[in-house]
Amino acid sequence: DAGVTQSPTHLIKTRGQQVTLRCSPKSGHDTVSWYQQALGQGPQFIFQYYEEEERQRGNFPDRFSGHQFPNYSSELNVNALLLGDSALYLCASSFPVRSDNEQFFGPGTRLTVL
Amino acid sequence: QKEVEQDPGPLSVPEGAIVSLNCTYSNSAFQYFMWYRQYSRKGPELLMYTYSSGNKEDGRFTAQVDKSSKYISLFIRDSQPSDSATYLCACLGNYGQNFVFGPGTRLSVLP
Numbered sequence: 001d002a003g004v005t006q007s008p009t010h011l012i013k014t015r016g017q018q019v020t021l022r023c024s025p026k027s028g029h030d031t032v033s034w035y036q037q038a039l040g041q042g043p044q045f046i047f048q049y050y051e052e053e054e055r056q057r058g059n060f061p062d063r064f065s066g067h068q069f070p071n072y073s074s075e076l077n078v079n080a081l082l083l084g085d086s087a088l089y090l091c092a093s094s095f096p097v098r099s100d101n102e103q104f105f106g107p108g109t110r111l112t113v114l
Numbered sequence: 115q116k117e118v119e120q121d122p123g124p125l126s127v128p129e130g131a132i133v134s135l136n137c138t139y140s141n142s143a144f145q146y147f148m149w150y151r152q153y154s155r156k157g158p159e160l161l162m163y164t165y166s167s168g169n170k171e172d173g174r175f176t177a178q179v180d181k182s183s184k185y186i187s188l189f190i191r192d193s194q195p196s197d198s199a200t201y202l203c204a205c206l207g208n209y210g211q212n213f214v215f216g217p218g219t220r221l222s223v224l225p
């Protein structure tokens with residue numbers, strides 16, 4: 001049973017560029033959440049997708065956008081990159097309607113903005 | 115005040131020690147409480163999951179939740195060097211709300 005997968009593993013971009021990160025959820029999961037984890041900090045919620053719609057959003061600017069595909073995989077797009085966007089970007093998948101709401105994380109994409 | 119707080123450590127203990135990790139939270143709407151373990155440069159791995167108040171045990175790990183004091187604990191018995199990692203607590207409200215994580219506590223178990 002494949003867990004949550006993310007690509008690419010590492011990415012280096014320069015300020016002002018745009019980036020797309022990808023996530024495939026755990027088999028059978030239909031909800032994908034994205035988190036940003038700065039060095040030495042806990043993950044911060046960016047947004048969650050279910051049924052190809054953004055269901056919830058954290059306190060992140062519109063430069064952060066996403067998409068979910070019919071096969072439940074998801075993309076995170078960040079425009080006009082800033083130095084402060086350098087972080088580990090984590091994708092987590094879950095069932096939204098189960099009472100336990102467990103989330104399983106992928107290994108993350110480490111983004112460095114120069 | 116942050117919604118979920120943890121002592122960032124680092125916490126260093128000798129192999130075989132009992133480790134106590136703690137979080138406090140401020141939002142009384144939180145109903146679900148999780149502990150994640152995160153190795154360096156890896157994604158968080160779910161360790162324990164608890165609904166509402168009470169204890170839950172899984173092998174060497176015990177999670178406790180006291181909703182009256184908004185206090186969450188994780189105990190690790192017979193700690194091993196392989197337990198060296200950052201431990202994140204996370205809280206979740208009812209259906210439709212997002213996870214809120216603490217900043218994590220870095221643990222080192224010395225052989």
